[in-house]
Amino acid sequence: MTIKIYGSLVSRATRNLWMLEELGVDYERIDLDWIKQENRSPDYLKINPAGQVPTLIDGDVTLSESLGINLYLAQKFGGGVLWPDDDAGQARCIQWSVWAAGELEPAVYPRVYEFVFKKAKDRDDALIVKLAERTLPLLDLMEGALSASAYLVGDAFSVADLNVAGVMEYLDRSDFDIAQWPKTVAWYETTYGRAANQKVQGERAPVAEAMLKRIVEHSRSEG
Amino acid sequence: MIKLYGSNRSRALRNLWCLKELGVDYERDDRDHVSGEIKTDAYLAINPSGKVPSMTDHTGGGDVEMFECLAINLYLAMTYGKGTLWPDGAVSQADCLQWSMFSATEVEPHTVGALMERIFKPESMRDEAAALKHLEQLPRAFTVLEGVLGKQSYLCGKAFTIADLNVACVAASLHMVQFDFLAFPKVSAWLGACSGRPANQDVVAGNA
Ligand SMILES: N[C@@H](CCC(=O)N[C@@H](CS)C(=O)NCC(=O)O)C(=O)O
Ligand SMILES: N[C@@H](CCC(=O)N[C@@H](CS)C(=O)NCC(=O)O)C(=O)O
Numbered sequence: 001m002t003i004k005i006y007g008s009l010v011s012r013a014t015r016n017l018w019m020l021e022e023l024g025v026d027y028e029r030i031d032l033d034w035i036k037q038e039n040r041s042p043d044y045l046k047i048n049p050a051g052q053v054p055t056l057i058d059g060d061v062t063l064s065e066s067l068g069i070n071l072y073l074a075q076k077f078g079g080g081v082l083w084p085d086d087d088a089g090q091a092r093c094i095q096w097s098v099w100a101a102g103e104l105e106p107a108v109y110p111r112v113y114e115f116v117f118k119k120a121k122d123r124d125d126a127l128i129v130k131l132a133e134r135t136l137p138l139l140d141l142m143e144g145a146l147s148a149s150a151y152l153v154g155d156a157f158s159v160a161d162l163n164v165a166g167v168m169e170y171l172d173r174s175d176f177d178i179a180q181w182p183k184t185v186a187w188y189e190t191t192y193g194r195a196a197n198q199k200v201q202g203e204r205a206p207v208a209e210a211m212l213k214r215i216v217e218h219s220r221s222e223g
Numbered sequence: 224m225i226k227l228y229g230s231n232r233s234r235a236l237r238n239l240w241c242l243k244e245l246g247v248d249y250e251r252d253d254r255d256h257v258s259g260e261i262k263t264d265a266y267l268a269i270n271p272s273g274k275v276p277s278m279t280d281h282t283g284g285g286d287v288e289m290f291e292c293l294a295i296n297l298y299l300a301m302t303y304g305k306g307t308l309w310p311d312g313a314v315s316q317a318d319c320l321q322w323s324m325f326s327a328t329e330v331e332p333h334t335v336g337a338l339m340e341r342i343f344k345p346e347s348m349r350d351e352a353a354a355l356k357h358l359e360q361l362p363r364a365f366t367v368l369e370g371v372l373g374k375q376s377y378l379c380g381k382a383f384t385i386a387d388l389n390v391a392c393v394a395a396s397l398h399m400v401q402f403d404f405l406a407f408p409k410v411s412a413w414l415g416a417c418s419g420r421p422a423n424q425d426v427v428a429g430n431a
Contacts, residue, residue: 064321065325067324068323090301094291102293145271
């Protein structure tokens with residue numbers, strides 16, 4: 001049975017689409033339009049009671065949590081490649097994925113809201129400063145790791161890199177300059193620039209642009 | 224031998240609970256996270272984030288070194304808890320990954336946020352409005368848990384697994400900030416059952 005992934009190209013589902021493209025497994029993407037509240041339909045709430053995307057369905061397995069889905073996919077289809085063979089490597093893949101979820105995402109995701117959805121004059125500058133303070137030590141930590149090896153877990157690309165880069169894209173999208181962390185810059189360019197991700201991002205770009213327009217119109221009509 | 228860095232007054236408590244459940248031997252480095260003991264070069268070589276917990280495991284010649292408490296628990300369960308904390312079967316194992324991430328993304332940012340604003344910050348710097356904003360985010364996650372626990376005793380089914388441990392160890396701190404569990408009776412009972420396990424009670428009492 002083909003794997004199904006629920007979520008649009010403008011959602012955290014892109015992290016999973018990137019992973020699926022890396023692995024070269026067949027999948028079907030099911031877009032849910034959140035402006036039309038399709039993520040709140042009774043049928044969808046049966047597979048994702050929070051009404052969030054993404055959700056993955058693979059046979060008996062129904063999963064939410066984008067970065068957890070990627071760990072699952074890497075273990076199932078990426079043994080020896082995206083999921084390293086050794087215990088030490090596997091431990092680090094889990095570590096960086098949890099770190100991306102619990103430390104990095106809360107520091108960088110709110111920036112997107114401020115920079116992409118708000119007009120310059122409406123931004124919460126105090127919040128932006130606070131988020132930057134939280135982000136600096138996280139980038140220092142990455143820079144240290146990437147000074148010791150080309151990728152976060154040794155010298156090969158793994159689910160750790162994909163999960164961290166998939167969250168770091170919020171810095172990129174909100175004009176956060178990371179030039180001070182040159183190893184991280186180089187790693188991000190190589191990692192985020194991988195063909196599998198570029199394919200997803202290429203499909204995403206026009207959809208994102210159209211959606212942003214709709215969001216602006218939607219918020220106007222709501223007053 | 225496994226070595227765990229951090230005291231039971233820090234997030235290392237979560238790992239001590241897990242180790243005690245597994246019944247594996249481990250060595251403890253009970254260093255304090257409010258002094259400079261976690262910013263020394265020797266410690267930063269083990270955990271460059273300069274936080275606790277961290278764990279090393281050189282059992283059988285391996286060289287595992289890692290940080291992030293929920294990740295350490297997943298590793299311990301996968302390595303030492305096959306068939307118990309790390310259940311058999313692809314569906315349950317996938318659920319353990321999902322719930323651990325759910326704990327990290329949907330629960331912990333808000334429990335920590337509320338604890339900071341109500342307890343950890345010096346009184347003059349606390350922001351009650353911010354505390355409330357965090358607490359208001361939690362019912363959504365708790366509604367999801369309530370639904371699952373209405374159908375089964377534990378998050379992966381009939382038995383206690385790392386999924387329960389990783390969510391309960393984060394949610395347990397909500398008792399300190401008077402979170403209202405009234406609307407979530409199943410979650411409240413499940414949390415009591417998890418926290419009440421002898422392994423956790425021992426660790427909290429400092430006997431582990
Ligand atoms: N921790 C979850 C978060 C999922 C999430 O918040 N998804 C957003 C879209 S990217 C969503 O569904 N928002 C709609 C809503 O919250 O109602 C994950 O990483 O998958
Ligand atoms: N995301 C990390 C957070 C670790 C953390 O913040 N630990 C605290 C103690 S509970 C700490 O070491 N604080 C001292 C500091 O940051 O300097 C985890 O879950 O393990």
